[in-house]
Amino acid sequence: MAFSTRAHASLEQARAYLDRAWASAGLAGRRLQVRHSLRMTVAAVLAFGLSQLLHLPWALWAVLTSVIVTQLSVGKSLIATVDYMIGTIGGGVYSGIVGMIMPHATNLEIAITLAIAIAPLSLLASANSRFAAAPFTAVMVLLLPTVTHASSAQSAFFRVIEVAVGCMAALAVSFFVLPQRAHNLLYEAVARILAKMSDLLPVLIADMHARRPDTPARRLQGEIGAAFRQLAAVSTEAARERSAYFNVDPDPQPLIDLVLRLRHDIVMVGRAAAEPLPPDILQHLDGPIDQFGAAARDFLQGSAAALMARRAPPPLAGIETAYAAFSETFTGLRSDGLLRNLSTDTAERIFALAFSFEQMRADFAALAGYICKAANIPQTDETKNSDAKIDEIA
Numbered sequence: 001m002a003f004s005t006r007a008h009a010s011l012e013q014a015r016a017y018l019d020r021a022w023a024s025a026g027l028a029g030r031r032l033q034v035r036h037s038l039r040m041t042v043a044a045v046l047a048f049g050l051s052q053l054l055h056l057p058w059a060l061w062a063v064l065t066s067v068i069v070t071q072l073s074v075g076k077s078l079i080a081t082v083d084y085m086i087g088t089i090g091g092g093v094y095s096g097i098v099g100m101i102m103p104h105a106t107n108l109e110i111a112i113t114l115a116i117a118i119a120p121l122s123l124l125a126s127a128n129s130r131f132a133a134a135p136f137t138a139v140m141v142l143l144l145p146t147v148t149h150a151s152s153a154q155s156a157f158f159r160v161i162e163v164a165v166g167c168m169a170a171l172a173v174s175f176f177v178l179p180q181r182a183h184n185l186l187y188e189a190v191a192r193i194l195a196k197m198s199d200l201l202p203v204l205i206a207d208m209h210a211r212r213p214d215t216p217a218r219r220l221q222g223e224i225g226a227a228f229r230q231l232a233a234v235s236t237e238a239a240r241e242r243s244a245y246f247n248v249d250p251d252p253q254p255l256i257d258l259v260l261r262l263r264h265d266i267v268m269v270g271r272a273a274a275e276p277l278p279p280d281i282l283q284h285l286d287g288p289i290d291q292f293g294a295a296a297r298d299f300l301q302g303s304a305a306a307l308m309a310r311r312a313p314p315p316l317a318g319i320e321t322a323y324a325a326f327s328e329t330f331t332g333l334r335s336d337g338l339l340r341n342l343s344t345d346t347a348e349r350i351f352a353l354a355f356s357f358e359q360m361r362a363d364f365a366a367l368a369g370y371i372c373k374a375a376n377i378p379q380t381d382e383t384k385n386s387d388a389k390i391d392e393i394a
Helices: 002-024 031-053 059-069 074-101 107-127 133-143 152-176 182-209 217-243 253-272 279-309 317-335 344-375 386-393
Strands: none
Touching: 031 059, 031 152, 059 074, 059 152, 074 107, 074 133, 074 152, 074 182, 074 217, 107 133, 133 152, 182 217, 182 253, 182 279, 217 253, 253 344, 279 317, 279 344, 317 344
């Protein structure tokens, strides 16, 4: 126990030292890029060393492969490695067979052989991106013998071996040298989305009070859309990591579904904010709307920080209190008949706002439950029922 405590303290000291080093070097905001640069450098050197140790004829292809498949995350490196190996093996086997069957002693014969080899491989690569390396491999297999004076079969064999060496070097470095898990990148992408939602929500609520031609709502919606596209790319890498049993984090798909639902909730709020609400309605709902908006903004910001730090989510008490005040006021408006004389469009927007707040409240509870799982901490009383919500979403 004492050893574990000392080891944890030493690790924290090392992290603090690295944080100061990053900051003093002016690289605090470029950690991901610097780590990737270091991994790629180590992978290239390792691939060269392995090529020399194995006495491979061309270290060039092993080194190039290691640089190509060393990606920003472990998941992306896995995807790149599998795709590159599939393309290399397919292209190497096919072009090796073509090279053994077709004569290619003259330039004309080489050109014809290249056409026969590359045409079907390029068609295959255009239909399936996993074979993107196949045409390139065919060129190497068929043209290298003109320099090395090896046979097409030997060229294909060594091409596959050298690529395999480069892939192994890249994967080893991705796993053991400053590894960057795709799950961490996914959490960062989700945190950015939640932060942008916290910026957008107050803008939409302000638009309900008065018409603003210069409202930044459209720009912020566009930024959220761009953030979701980044999340979609990272989620594929995280799924590959999880399918290969290289990550013990909870399944990220429910989290992705949750933020998508939150986006739909905010879209409905935007629908309600398309035009300012009538003054006679605002005089009743003004305070409850602002209260819920402030509570939701704070919860989104706190959730983004908690997800990044793998700590407990912010409390839901503020959301519950604000929603209760809004729900009570809204129910009173309906009971008093104040919504009956509104136009159809206005009534639809007010009911959409009420529905979006109700959905947001439920989605916040599910989000808090997922953050507890990601942080590997017991769920609080506020989130103990969130597992059912997450299962419904999944």
